[in-house]
Amino acid sequence: MASIALGCHLHPAAAFSAQPSNASNQQHRHCPPQRTHAAGRRCLLRVKSSNGRPQIGASFSDGVLDGQSSEAGAVVPEQEENTVSITVVGASGDLAKKKIFPALFALFYEDWLPKHFTVFGYARSKMSDEELRNMISMTLTCRIDQRENCSDKMEQFLKRCFYQSGQYNSEEGFCELDRKLTQKEAGKQPNRLFYLSIPPNIFVDVVRSASRTASSRAGWTRFIVEKPFGRDYESSGELTRSLKMYLEEEQIFRIDHYLGKELVENLSVLRFSNLVFQPLWSRDYIRNVQLIFSEDFGTEGRGGYFDNYGIIRDIMQNHLLQILALFAMETPVSLAAEDIRNEKVKVLRSMRKLKLEDVVVGQYKGHTRGGKSFPAYVDDPTVPNGSVTPTFAAAALFIDNARWDGVPFLMKAGKALHTRRAEIRVQFRRVPGNLYRGNVGTDLDMATNELVLRVQPDEAIYLKINNKVPGLGMRLDSSNLNLFYSERYQREIPDAYERLLLDAIEGERRLFIRSDELDAAWAIFTPVLRELEEKRVAPELYPYGSRGPVGAHYLAANYNVRWGDISSDGSF
Ligand SMILES: NC(=O)C1=CN([C@@H]2O[C@H](COP(=O)(O)OP(=O)(O)OC[C@H]3O[C@@H](n4cnc5c(N)ncnc54)[C@H](OP(=O)(O)O)[C@@H]3O)[C@@H](O)[C@H]2O)C=CC1
């Protein structure tokens, strides 16, 4: 059932968030030629689908919503149609090619993009529109390969893609972009989304130039900012302050693509819509929680970036911590973005600062297997000799609140390990006075329930339970109650970037990081990061393709924990 919400605002731009407020002392320059705006009062129509998602594909024609009838007879149609211009800044780069353009195409392919949209690439590289289209077309794939209209759809999409070359700190470049955007937006209510797919040292240059010269004057302007958001508490705060000289917090969409992953979205659904889990979700029943990330490849090609950050900043402080916050937060007042983010901040602020003795760091070394040689991290020509940057880390974190007091939240993240995997493992306590303790073997911890959310690959949720082996004897076995997504659902799972781009277009901030969340996240990790660097703590070397440093097991053992991702024979 669709619900309809109406909101009115005044033209011109003063009423829009496009105008920075803290930036009131900043000069906002606009580019010639001047644009004309339809003057006067206008009403916006927002259509919400039953799951709360606005159906942005819907547009007005003759007072009736395309594809559905208007239920509220009193709805006043919009004077103008909306258009969204999406500018990918850093369009020539790896992320743009690998993720952003394919995600935009996938959204278009599935009819999720608004009726009127334009995609612009912006970067310093010289390219024509046609060259950009050729570049993008190499990376586009159709969701379901057999669909006949795939190449037509690609062609339609590519026709809406354009390119503007310019420097990142150049207002001229963004003025030229503004001029082209204005042409494409003619006669429509213009909204603009900038995706900063560039190295972090130029984020502020771009925001300064683009916000001054290429903001929409009659619609919204939003900036998606890629990680890393600084490299510690101070630099992150500095970045936020700099961005807020030109933008309102509401215009900044800090992306953490793990929040857009299907299983991470499902975490809240699992928690808050299943009564069976609700009473179990606390220190009373949960022994420990494990957040595990591993990749079976090294930093190939990204060593230069990575060496300045390391695995704790690259994965733990953001992706794994965000999952932890969603896992551990109290029930939010509603599903509204601010309600959810308020609860996440509370959890993060209740966390103990991580201590050096609760961290193990590792770095992969070269290894030869089956006649094939795999390089060491320091073999990467972009990595400085003698680097002690960790490519692996394990950590024990604690939340000092009533719900989670004393429960270890163990994180483990590494590159060049034996497998690619991301999962959340919840190990439950022993059954008190277990009647069957004589039938489960000597290791009672092995017989406890475990809930696993496998984020990737092969998305799944399964619960390890004890059951009787069929037969006349009484022998217990451990089995899984499974939800394998590929078996249960025929449709392909969207890429995280699709969901997040769509949310940014819709103004849905739930899956983006607010600045106070970021501060709280950095406060947990900054002291230990500093100590690791000041002391130049030597990482434990582990062979490329192995299960990582043995130290991770000792760390877990300090808290009576066994990593759940180790095979039952205990090998690693
Ligand atoms: N690649 C990935 O898998 C991931 C990337 N990210 C983040 O996304 C952002 C973009 O990543 P990615 O695409 O890999 O980055 P790239 O290194 O590919 O840079 C993107 C573009 O920025 C321009 N550029 C590169 N270096 C500089 C420089 N020193 N000064 C000015 N411009 C430069 C180049 O365009 P031109 O020369 O044409 O101007 C380049 O094509 C980064 O913040 C990264 O941390 C986050 C998660 C994953």
Ligand SMILES: O=C1O[C@H](COP(=O)(O)O)[C@@H](O)[C@H](O)[C@H]1O
């Ligand atoms: O943010 C990052 O994530 C990727 C892993 O993302 P995934 O969606 O492929 O799991 C990681 O490789 C990269 O180092 C990091 O910056």
